[in-house]
Amino acid sequence: MTICQADGLKKSFADQLLFDKVGFKINQGDKVGLIGINGAGKTTLFRILTGQEEADAGTFWMEKDLKIAYMEQYVSLDSDRTAYDEVLSLFQPLIQLELHLEEINRELEKRADDALLCRQQTLYEQFERKGGLTFRSRTRSALLGLGFVEEELQLPVSLLSGGQRTRVLLAKILLSGAELLLLDEPTNHLDLQAIGWLEDFLTDYRGTVVLISHDRFFLDKVCNRMFELENQKLFLYDGNYTSFKEQKQFRRKQKKKEYELKQKEIHRIEGIIAQQKQFGQERNYITIRSKQKQIERIAEGLESPEQDPEEIRFSFSTAPFSGNDVISLKQVAKGFEKKQLFSGIDLLIQKKEHFFLIGPNGCGKTTLFRMLLGELFPDAGSIYLGAGIQIGYYDQAIRMDNDSKTVFQEISDTYPHMTNTEIRCALAAFLFKGDAVFKKIGVLSGGERARVALTKLMLSGANLFLLDEPTNHLDIPSKEALEEALLQYNGTLLAVSHDRYFINRLADHIAELSAEGIRVYPGNFDDYAKAHSQAVATSPVQVTVPKKENEYQRKKAEESVLRKQKNRFIKLEALISDREKLLRKTTEELQDPKISGDYNLLLKKTEAIDQLQSEINAYYKEWEDLSLLFSDIK
Numbered sequence: 001m002t003i004c005q006a007d008g009l010k011k012s013f014a015d016q017l018l019f020d021k022v023g024f025k026i027n028q029g030d031k032v033g034l035i036g037i038n039g040a041g042k043t044t045l046f047r048i049l050t051g052q053e054e055a056d057a058g059t060f061w062m063e064k065d066l067k068i069a070y071m072e073q074y075v076s077l078d079s080d081r082t083a084y085d086e087v088l089s090l091f092q093p094l095i096q097l098e099l100h101l102e103e104i105n106r107e108l109e110k111r112a113d114d115a116l117l118c119r120q121q122t123l124y125e126q127f128e129r130k131g132g133l134t135f136r137s138r139t140r141s142a143l144l145g146l147g148f149v150e151e152e153l154q155l156p157v158s159l160l161s162g163g164q165r166t167r168v169l170l171a172k173i174l175l176s177g178a179e180l181l182l183l184d185e186p187t188n189h190l191d192l193q194a195i196g197w198l199e200d201f202l203t204d205y206r207g208t209v210v211l212i213s214h215d216r217f218f219l220d221k222v223c224n225r226m227f228e229l230e231n232q233k234l235f236l237y238d239g240n241y242t243s244f245k246e247q248k249q250f251r252r253k254q255k256k257k258e259y260e261l262k263q264k265e266i267h268r269i270e271g272i273i274a275q276q277k278q279f280g281q282e283r284n285y286i287t288i289r290s291k292q293k294q295i296e297r298i299a300e301g302l303e304s305p306e307q308d309p310e311e312i313r314f315s316f317s318t319a320p321f322s323g324n325d326v327i328s329l330k331q332v333a334k335g336f337e338k339k340q341l342f343s344g345i346d347l348l349i350q351k352k353e354h355f356f357l358i359g360p361n362g363c364g365k366t367t368l369f370r371m372l373l374g375e376l377f378p379d380a381g382s383i384y385l386g387a388g389i390q391i392g393y394y395d396q397a398i399r400m401d402n403d404s405k406t407v408f409q410e411i412s413d414t415y416p417h418m419t420n421t422e423i424r425c426a427l428a429a430f431l432f433k434g435d436a437v438f439k440k441i442g443v444l445s446g447g448e449r450a451r452v453a454l455t456k457l458m459l460s461g462a463n464l465f466l467l468d469e470p471t472n473h474l475d476i477p478s479k480e481a482l483e484e485a486l487l488q489y490n491g492t493l494l495a496v497s498h499d500r501y502f503i504n505r506l507a508d509h510i511a512e513l514s515a516e517g518i519r520v521y522p523g524n525f526d527d528y529a530k531a532h533s534q535a536v537a538t539s540p541v542q543v544t545v546p547k548k549e550n551e552y553q554r555k556k557a558e559e560s561v562l563r564k565q566k567n568r569f570i571k572l573e574a575l576i577s578d579r580e581k582l583l584r585k586t587t588e589e590l591q592d593p594k595i596s597g598d599y600n601l602l603l604k605k606t607e608a609i610d611q612l613q614s615e616i617n618a619y620y621k622e623w624e625d626l627s628l629l630f631s632d633i634k
Contacts, residue, residue: 506524
């Protein structure tokens with residue numbers, strides 16, 4: 001069933017056309033990935049869907065009373081409530097219903113009232129139907145899944161970091177019960193574990209999801225349709241990101257082939273016209289007019305093959321030689337105040353290796369980088385950088401010395417030996433052309449700041465790159481350009497990234513950091529995930545061969561076993577009777593308003609019932625097996 005539909009949408013800002021003739025249908029249950037270069041108009045299209053913007057032309061229809069939840073990319077939540085209470089506030093109607101049930105329970109303790117009992121039953125059924133038994137556990141599960149730890153759930157939102165506040169907002173949106181989720185870059189500020197949790201949540205989500213993301217691995221896992229904004233048009237594809245790439249390449253080839261065939265046909269007809277003109281007869285001019293109309297008809301449907309949007313094109317200069325051992329860490333430990341980040345770290349990275357450092361947010365990855373840069377010192381252990389090492393550092397915060405500088409000045413001051421022409425050429429490779437080189441650093445978008453930082457990195461000539469989340473602000477074409485450049489890089493790479501697609505293309509080692517130390521896995525992310533999911537091999541079972549027994553010993557052993565089985569058979573009936581009594585009692589307790597109105601008590605009682613029923617089933621199975629031996633006792 002179609003829940004929203006657009007036809008002929010057009011949107012411009014000033015003299016810039018964002019998109020035109022945009023049309024699509026979104027069906028119930030779709031998981032749509034919306035992609036395109038930065039500035040293509042993805043967020044603007046979202047704002048049109050939510051009614052925050054109006055299209056310049058075209059029509060848009062949405063199912064009446066459709067419940068929508070929209071997560072914007074740069075909105076930060078502020079509240080004096082705790083993180084847990086802020087998300088729990090979503091369920092205020094259920095909380096009020098729960099309080100009402102508690103009031104009825106108190107009244108029933110004072111007096112018996114059939115009408116009140118009936119009212120209690122009706123409200124309880126409503127409470128249960130609307131998720132009253134699980135809303136607290138779902139709230140806690142969502143926050144923990146998105147990367148919070150238990151103690152952080154009780155912190156006021158106002159004391160949380162910007163990334164944590166965004167995750168609280170995301171939890172509220174995911175649990176809102178919306179029929180359509182619009183998510184703009186939902187994986188920002190999430191570590192790998194939290195991204196995996198979000199993938200599972202959205203995959204199982206029964207509603208419809210449209211998400212903007214540059215995370216290709218995430219798009220592959222979640223989406224069954226892809227929308228791409230490119231060259232002011234919207235192209236629709238069925239399937240995930242990998243399928244989209246294949247379909248797009250095929251469509252481009254078909255379009256190019258069709259264009260070439262039509263051009264060839266036009267040239268052929270033009271040849272006929274030229275030949276007819278040579279004859280100069282009246283009937284020849286009739287043929288010429290006919291052929292010219294034929295050309296016009298072909299030209300009407302002639303579309304030039306789509307051109308790829310302008311892309312970053314660069315390569316890192318050949319790095320100077322270094323020693324074979326580039327980074328060596330021995331029993332390194334670091335903590336702040338009373339919090340221990342990590343300890344006992346041993347790590348060796350050698351020349352030209354590509355290591356990716358992963359681990360949950362807050363485990364100390366950036367701190368480890370700062371120690372390698374000499375900005376911090378370890379509490380214990382030693383850090384060694386090999387001979388001839390020159391470090392090029394990409395800071396995920398993309399800090400610059402002075403926001404009042406222009407882009408041109410930032411490069412000129414960093415590399416004063418470069419000529420104006422050389423600086424302009426370097427910046428042009430990162431799409432800063434013409435007057436764009438005179439934009440102030442302070443007004444640049446996150447993507448533009450990232451491109452300035454990459455320009456500086458490209459020019460550094462460093463033989464060791466420390467990259468802290470280098471793809472965070474890049475669109476997909478820019479990520480691909482960076483990947484290609486790093487594949488050709490002649491130096492050593494140590495990177496922190498949550499971009500699994502990026503890791504897969506570049507990594508030859510994964511280093512997983514935790515409080516206990518560091519563990520290295522050979523290969524890329526797929527290899528790491530496979531190794532991580534394998535169960536720990538159990539130690540081999542030792543098989544002992546019994547010594548031969550004489551006949552007397554064997555007979556005594558058999559009689560002993562038989563006696564034990566008979567005693568067990570008699571005892572089982574008592575055990576079954578005892579457990580069934582306890583089961584009936586526990587089941588009756590569920591009717592107690594004190595328990596039925598308290599989710600935690602109700603959950604404990606339900607778990608106890610499940611456990612008792614499991615025990616009873618096992619006892620009955622054992623009793624039936626033994627009854628074949630001792631039918632005379634029955």
